Amino acid sequence: MVSRVIPVDTFDLVIFGGTGDLAHRKILPGLYRRFVAGQMPEDARVIGAARAELDDSKYREEVRGALREYVDAQRFNEDHVAAFLSQLHYVQIDAQGETGWKDLHALMRDGVVKAFYFSVAPSLFGDLAERLHSHSIADSASRIVVEKPFGRDLASARALNQTLAEHFDETQIYRIDHYLGKETVQNLMAVRFGNVLFEPLWNAQYVDHIQITVAETVGVAGRGSYYDKSGAMRDMVQNHLMQLLCLIAMEPPSRFDPDAVRDEKLKVIRALEPVDPTDIVRGQYEGKGKSDSYHEDVEDDESRTESFIAMKLHVSNWRWAGTPFYIRTGKRLKARQSEIAVVFKDAPHSIFGASAGRHRNILTIRLQPNEGMTLGVTIKEPGPGGMRLIDVPLDMTFADALGPDNDAVPEAYERLVMDVVRGNQTLFMRGDEVEAAWAWTDPIIEGWQGNDDRPLPYEPGTSGPEESAMLLHRANRRWREIRE
């Protein structure tokens, strides 16, 4: 397979928070990979900006260290790194003060794409937006990229949208949900809308139910103070899982363009029914030893924040009436695994009799590890002994199909940053989508605050509380296994 790299216009990309964890771990390694793939123009510039007292040369050394740590060893090439670093600059700046803004203004070029990545705490977004304008650094063609969390409820998300809207048009705002940058997630749209095979079956008549699982093995140690104010619902469901659900459930957009796609996603969020409290299971990991527990990680024995949540959801429209969506996500689970499973209904009648066995077709879309898709197809078990049915996978693992070193499969952040440069908002959340998601989430969270329920304890290294399995057992269904 030949790698196809589509060139982008040259750019000045300013990373506010260019010395932070996200810049080091994701944004800069992603840009480096695009550089190696030949997609970053030779005269493009990346400008790190933060309060730390650094100059270009010290910043480049710092970034070299980050690349060494976070780029695959086989892609870390000294010549490439040196050439990439030569395109990096640094401005010492204070989002809340006047330091550095004149320097940044002097550094920016006219006639190139100007993008500003707000990789700082959301409380600084307003300050940055305002100063970019008061110092005439941003113009009507500039783009800003904002990170999650986008608010912690509807009111704060609205306030944030309004603050940004004072200085930037919606077409200039790129709200990142890095799940949307994953190859498989986009492939989901290609599979649904590029084939005739699936779409006729993609509805309540043929789909029994859908499962979305985002399982993590890590706990919250190290970021307990942030996480404890958030919990799985705010940290994962309101954004990542909701976006995945939208892509599965949405109607075909008329075109693959930003507003057509986002209009359809918005309709799905608005069609989500309020959730019955008995269809929600909240959990908190609690090991045998105290050092293995959520409470220890957040240093609060009384915390009621969930590190696990499973829910049964209904999208109330013609396509999905009667087909439940089961979603779950959690920390300290058995394995790191994200997948969507579309479980089709049984064939209406078995001509082979009960002894042959029966299998359902399941389309599994794996986000991690091993991005790819598998379709379970029922065939005859080979050999003598009559008709016995088995389930075999039609498997498409992208690394196998496209080659492991293929630069055509960029990671989420590198793809999304290049989309910003291209001016393509399709894979970014629109302001009204984010608000609609909070409008659905808020009453659920408020319901917990109004009662004394504690999350159910679960053993680290398991699939979450037993009660999560019951959500499906009640309807004679079961979760797909979280595999190690």
Ligand code: NAP
């Ligand atoms: P971080 O490691 O704490 O870095 C914060 C950055 O902001 C640093 O470069 C810091 O540098 C800079 N900064 C702080 N105050 C500033 C000011 N007044 N003016 C200019 N720069 C300032 O945070 P992070 O983990 O990289 O997260 C950045 C954003 O991404 C946050 O909104 C976070 O929620 C989001 N996010 C992070 C991750 C992740 O994996 N890290 C994942 C998803 C979303 P100085 O202190 O030198 O100024």
